[in-house]
């Protein structure tokens with residue numbers, strides 16, 4: 078099975094912490110690089126897609142909407158989408174794939190831009206939902222007033238329950254964090270490139286037990302663009318199209334972080350099952366993985382959700398060296414969000430594509446042909462399988 | 467300052483039951499499903515006969531975390547945040563701010579009981595170990 082859609086170009090701005098560079102400057106740089114990668118010009122772009130759309134109430138989390146990007150880059154787009162709900166941070170790419178497959182657009186510029194690092198001050202954190210509002214509504218009104226303000230608290234709950242049921246320890250999560258740092262050291266665009274030892278990891282301050290500082294991704298300023306093209310249009314691009322073999326989107330439980338009956342699983346499990354149901358490929362066919370690591374604990378959850386190991390087996394799977402440098406199923410080979418910086422999943426997909434095009438330099442996975450990407454944590458999730466023919 | 471929830475027809479009983487010392491949970495009158503967060507329509511059978519009623523105010527820790535990071539100015543840390551399976555409301559859980567206990571003493575399976583903190587027109591459920 079194959080969707081009539083492919084990824085034809087990716088581009089990332091020079092990301093960093095406290096760059097004090099406007100979001101639009103990051104976005105324009107990422108877009109220029111993505112067009113160059115695809116061998117397209119801005120006149121070829123006829124669709125634009127983003128997540129979650131402009132969000133004025135969370136400084137730096139989503140500073141750009143589709144309209145102002147269209148204006149700023151002089152795009153003549155005919156199709157637009159900004160998706161706050163849906164299959165996670167992957168939603169704009171999945172929606173774009175459906176748009177090109179149905180002829181609504183030929184080449185869609187999908188973007189994510191953040192100035193989260195520059196916007197973060199001592200009294201203001203972009204990642205706290207509802208910050209600055211008089212009264213809270215929606216699912217987080219049951220969490221935030223109880224001082225369960227941060228996603229690190231919600232992920233901490235899942236990690237604690239998982240530790241309890243399956244005997245995972247901080248050392249296992251430390252292998253995720255230190256392994257991704259080794260990858261980051263071979264990636265010039267990663268923000269954290271100094272060596273990270275297990276002692277550094279274990280000695281770092283606790284954020285929300287059992288998650289410590291190095292279990293949390295790094296807020297950054299930057300932008301990433303992914304170009305999704307119709308299958309026939311993709312043939313004319315500069316690179317071999319990365320065909321979207323299958324994708325999955327699911328939300329099998331309530332839309333909140335504390336009600337899923339089994340908190341040792343996530344929406345990821347529903348989403349990945351949905352994806353595998355739409356392809357003849359199997360986990361054993363996958364060469365390189367990009368798995369959402371807003372927190373380190375999401376990596377074992379995603380590994381199990383995608384069937385790379387059984388439920389409860391991720392700690393051994395990780396300890397056996399499967400996901401690190403040289404492993405059979407290398408995960409987040411650019412350093413992920415823990416070391417590379419938080420581009421809300423777009424960076425992970427960027428890296429998978431770079432690998433499939435054989436352009437990952439010193440961290441290249443030899444002969445990578447099939448890539449799996451999973452974005453989201455908690456109840457949100459989107460999954461995608463890419464194939465280079 | 468702690469952010470306050472907006473009071474709505476479906477959630478007012480939950481946020482104000484503490485005025486009478488009661489933990490109020492929404493139930494479907496037709497199929498008995500416990501609904502949390504509360505809603506006006508039963509997600510299981512779509513009945514609109516949803517009523518809130520008092521549950522015992524006790525429960526069991528399903529999971530927890532100890533928060534060490536001050537997310538807002540003046541936030542005193544560390545503190546424990548539990549997710550509590552409610553007695554008398556099968557399948558329903560609440561996010562539980564743990565008080566009157568050493569945060570590091572909270573464990574999965576521990577029995578808890580509710581109390582309330584009044585701020586403005588809201589009575590926040592807070593939880594402490596049941597003796």
Ligand SMILES: [Zn+2]
Nearest residue numbers: 494497508511
């Ligand atoms: Zn019902």
